[in-house]
Amino acid sequence: MTKQVHLAAHFPGVNNTTVWSDPAAGSHIEFGSFVRFAEAAERGKFDFLFLAEGLRLREQNGAIYDLDVVGRPDTFTVLAALAAVTEHLGLAGTINSTFNEPYEVARQFASLDHLSGGRAAWNVVTSWDAFTGENFRRGGFLAQDQRYERARTFLQTVTELLDSWRGDEVVADQQSGVFLADPDAGRFAHSDAHFDIAGRFDVPRSPQGRPVVFQAGDSEEGREFAASAADAIFSRHGTKEAGQAFYTDVKGRLEKYGRRREDLLILPAATFVIGDTDAEAAELAAEVRKQQVSGQTALRKLEEVWNRDLSGYDPDGPLPEVDPLVGEHTVAKGRASVRMNRDPLAVARDWREQAEAKGLSIRELMIEVSSRQNFIGSAATVAEQIDDLVQSDASDGFILVPHLTPGGLDPFVDAVVPLLQERGVYRTEYPGTTLRDNLGLPPLGAPA
């Protein structure tokens, strides 16, 4: 059978992908925006809607970053509310494993899974920096090299809590007066270097047993973590070849954990611009890129690599002649770490070469280098590209990130989805009732 495409959507948020200056851009915070976005995703038979998380407002040069959309709502609260206005759509949220406790996160995901009839998913992320920690009781306590160790043990602990109920304990038999069949239901004890907890977990087993688990990030530890414990991995690779290499690498790691290749989905993030023709889409895309990267934004993005104040530079002029400051990153705070882990001198060297070869200004270069996996073209072209990437094992599908809130998904759903359906590579109805079912993941056995 032809490989089926999986699609999901990321609600546009705090980054310069989101074009807030467009007249069609609506609220990024009012619930109506989330409802409209979720309804479009469900109309398009998407697997899930995905919300990112931020735990401190970003800063640059010691001031709150003000050029992008700033602020967002609480993940669990929005997802629980969206469960009321959707029926099939998976509800996925990034929840940090550093500034939360397993007992609380386990009961929140179990609750979301109950309240959505089995549609909860968790993107497990870690954080260690003292900057974010300043908003939390624990503060910035975690050494960077312990990030994945804590994430792994956090996920394991949450899984133990969720598995402390088998699923058959609540009988609620009014005649006999037995509510719980097992007086020990929910009993747990976990002790390791990070968590030493014991007692009774208080949410009975949810429809999926546990949320579907996602992992994002491209590091060696991240790939291994995903291969061992995740149901899907979010990646970000610009070319078919890079996507195939990543796909082969990560899927190849599954066997040693006793897992099959289809037990882990690889879902890169992707933006898109759809036009009536390829030419029109290209024109529109160039316009969007300019909206996404203003001169001010270009300088701020460059500062993230240069690690120094570049506000005196002309964004329409050449790259700074000075080299990036190497060492502790002090300019930009609160950004996702994946973007920080490159060697800044190497990046600068590479960018200078690109700029000189093509005669690009700072702004033009930043437009060029900050492009993600983009689908730009007519609906037919985009459907063709997506199908090709999935059939050639560059991915199992995509997490689409529109540049407009909340209507940005509509052109894709209305024009591209029907073409994928015509090709026979995309569902016309949801196959199951839970997110696990819809993702084609193997059912979880009941815990022993």
Place this chain on the structure above:
Amino acid sequence: MSTHLHLAVALDGAGWHPAAWREPGARPTELLTPRYWVDLVQEAERGLLDLVTIEDGLSLQSTDRSGPDGRTDQVRGRLDAVQVAARVAPLTRSIGLVPTAVVTHTEPFHLSKAIATLDYVSTGRAGVRVKVSGSPAEAAHFGRRTLPELGSLDPADPQTQAALRELFDEAADWVEVLRRLWDSWEDDAEIRDVATGRFVDREKLHYIDFEGRSFSVKGPSITPRPPQGQPVVAALAHQAIPFELVGRSADLGFVTPADRADAGRVVGEVRAAQQAAGRAGETVHVWGDLVVFLDDDAATARARRERLDETAGAAYTSDALVFTGTPAELADLLTDWAAAGLTGYRLRPAALPHDLRQVTTGLVPELQRRGLFRTAYEADTLRGLLGLPRPANRYATV
């Protein structure tokens, strides 16, 4: 000031009587389903009630304060109350939604954005009832600290008082952090100024720089100021230290007087605490909590209570007065106690949905006949329903 009474119901499992789940109308297999909670809150909204509270805790329900009791004959297991409120919000229009949050083990930053978001998804109907946890068993679920096993709950015991003082001081800090975070964005911080490329005016975002004994929080919030500015903060209080929390931190206190004279004493204590906290000019509601067994005739209500007690194997007792009778008799009591200064009531239905329906279809029409209760929702935010103004932002300079 309106002469109307305010009315809330406290939702918990199958109702507050431990045998309520065995009643013929109960839905004990549905307690973890969204439909159950939507039905209850929609019923409360049909009765034009001000708000519902949704009980919660960070441990399995137990008859034993110190830890799990191993019982299998009562409702055990529940869902996160904030999420239940959020799940219900889009399917209701006017009623206030007040989930319980345990302040002792949770992060105020997370709860601040969760309640702000509940305010967004309900378009201005959110509140939070703060609750402390002194249970060592609950602390062991987090493993961050140990709480002393309290020998007694006797208010005269100095060790108990010291432990309570610490928990409630932390709760006051926690509420202060929530309130500062809600104000950390001015209402007009989002400017979308295309000319300068700025989405927000960062001068209108504020670090809260809270430093307390058990935690510090920098801010600003990640979530913009919610529709009500400040969602409603509620607390249940039985004695002096909790009364102080209501006086210094809450918009709404639930209290448990035994009779009208006691209600007068309790209201006096809360007002004194409010004055001592420098909030004499602010509206702080004090509502009486009552467990209710309601039927069309008093004998039926008494018989039902006896039947439930017999099923449970023990007579039901509560921290609040247990009322058994008709909606008209309850209306008499509520009217009488209101003269002592209570501005409303939170009724705990002994059995759900039975006693909730008795409130919405019996008590409410009775109070309306007496001119003591609204006949339509007259405001579209919870603050509006409670007669609380939308507060100015403490950080705004203009």
